[in-house]
Ligand SMILES: Nc1ncnc2c1ncn2[C@@H]1O[C@H](COP(=O)(O)OP(=O)(O)OP(=O)(O)O)[C@@H](O)[C@H]1O
């Protein structure tokens with residue numbers, strides 16, 4: 199599904215990702231952990247195609263295609279979905295209008311029939327119910343004045359509606375209360391499917407009790423310094439990052 | 451400049467979609483302005499003596515005035531002797547059905563997507579179409595007539611309702627008001643007149659489409675709307691113009707009068723030719739629009755969506771004379787390429803408990819300049835006056851400018867005045883977010899811009915709002931992908 203090879207990325211002349219290798223096969227869930235500023239969001243932005251990042255070297259294949267050659271919109275159509283760490287607010291655009299446009303643009307690009315306003319609304323309501331999102335959020339401006347947790351749940355609503363092949367969750371669990379964490383995790387688990395993969399970025403082992411990963415990677419200073427199974431997350435929770443950081447130096 | 455900013459720039463380099471000239475025979479008088487020309491105009495229109503006198507007074511006053519200069523607007527000086535001051539379609543109105551209208555004209559309207567046909571009946575809009583300087587067609591006048599509503603061309607009103615014209619003409623905008631108002635008063639060719647009698651609620655939106663059509667014809671439209679006690683009217687003005695090489699001057703005057711408990715809603719969509727990428731050939735739009743809230747509890751609301759013209763100079767204003775009267779101004783002004791806009795409003799509070807609201811949304815793209823200039827004046831006797839102003843500017847790209855000039859004169863300390871202003875760049879993060887969700891660049895920009903303008907679009911009648919959104923998309927669209 200996804201193959202990242204020796205990826206080196208810089209922003210404003212500063213190297214942030216220093217040779218990332220990562221393979222995600224269909225149906226797998228990969229968790230990425232790592233200290234603040236280690237490059238987790240940078241990696242997810244690069245996967246989604248944000249322009250301000252310079253790709254110095256390396257390659258990314260998505261379903262056999264050269265991802266780096268694709269525009270942001272094309273990547274979305276191809277099935278990459280990024281749940282943002284900080285979802286932006288767009289004043290004056292209602293959540294419903296936005297969702298409708300996102301759903302139909304995506305369907306059109308994937309060769310599916312566009313849905314009528316009634317059908318769209320039905321679909322949105324159905325998924326909103328699953329995520330326990332009150333209908334009044336559909337009429338409000340996109341993310342404007344949403345609480346942190348509400349924004350995150352709204353990201354999950356979008357993911358559920360857009361039917362991605364690869365869902366990247368950038369700290370979706372941060373700022374969620376315990377109930378919301380369970381709701382969000384349930385939503386992800388419902389979307390689990392042999393053909394769908396996830397990259398889950400998190401600081402907390404707790405999330406991984408709900409969304410059980412196949413692999414856990416530790417990103418430190420732009421490199422994946424440790425890979426293991428879910429027990430790695432537990433060890434990190436107990437012991438912190440110091441011991442893997444040491445490992446990083448050992449690698450150089 | 452980042453890639454997405456460059457795409458944004460491309461995107462905003464679009465061509466004017468309404469550039470064509472229709473071939474209607476016009477009757478023109480030679481170029482130039484003199485007392486004789488003023489007399490000819492008046493004679494051609496068969497005007498009563500009082501109109502000629504008015505025009506001549508205005509002309510003589512105009513001669514004593516100097517053309518104003520504005521710090522933020524820059525254009526080559528206008529040669530007033532190089533303008534044709536009168537042009538009328540040769541075929542005269544007095545038509546009963548559309549079959550009798552010049553087919554070229556119908557074609558023009560169809561190209562513009564203006565449904566002058568029976569569709570208008572179904573949508574309940576009466577249309578008074580102004581091509582060049584003379585009204586050609588007025589629909590549903592009879593239906594309005596049953597309610598005592600007068601909706602006709604200004605020339606017609608001069609003949610059929612001279613008392614009303616005499617009583618109200620120039621009472622809100624005196625010919626001495628400013629250079630362009632004086633010029634308009636001297637040479638105005640035609641326009642619209644609306645009179646809503648006491649207690650009548652006009653059952654349909656009244657709409658006028660202006661269209662500048664003859665090369666080198668200065669357009670001097672005159673509109674007067676009077677709403678008697680307890681009446682209500684919503685008036686729509688929309689316009690597009692054909693592609694042109696030389697700059698064309700447009701200096702209109704609009705006067706509104708609202709009596710006790712009356713309400714006037716005046717909405718404009720302005721899309722005159724903005725000039726090419728370098729600003730060559732666009733319309734100069736110097737307009738004086740003012741409403742007088744003469745009576746208690748009266749209300750005047752201006753809503754405008756300005757996308758066209760190479761230069762716009764326009765301040766729809768409200769004089770809040772009646773106690774408890776309300777003035778509102780909602781504006782979206784878009785400038786692109788080398789367009790310049792200096793627009794805003796004046797809210798003059800005279801009566802007690804008067805209230806005004808100003809919502810201004812400027813959007814600048816290309817190398818354009820967009821200025822908001824607004825005056826809020828609270829007079830000595832305006833106890834408990836209240837104003838709220840919000841002026842937002844949105845920049846698209848790195849080479850455009852937005853400027854805000856709020857002026858405040860408060861002579862009564864009980865006044866409450868609030869002003870908010872923001873300037874933002876169209877966010878790359880916002881664009882990235884929408885694109886990540888599957889929208890292309892164009893849809894993403896339109897969505898953000900429409901969201902930004904929403905408070906203003908909400909004030910427009912439904913159909914007009916849709917038209918305005920389309921227009922905004924067209925003005926900002928370009929060669930993406
Ligand atoms: N646009 C940018 N301009 C300058 N520096 C940037 C930019 N984007 C990221 N960086 C820098 O790159 C480094 C990695 O940032 P990134 O957001 O990827 O970290 P992260 O691992 O997601 O951290 P956190 O856990 O705090 O979310 C940081 O030092 C950050 O300041």
Ligand SMILES: [Mg+2]
Pocket residue numbers: 238239240283368369
């Ligand atoms: Mg991050």
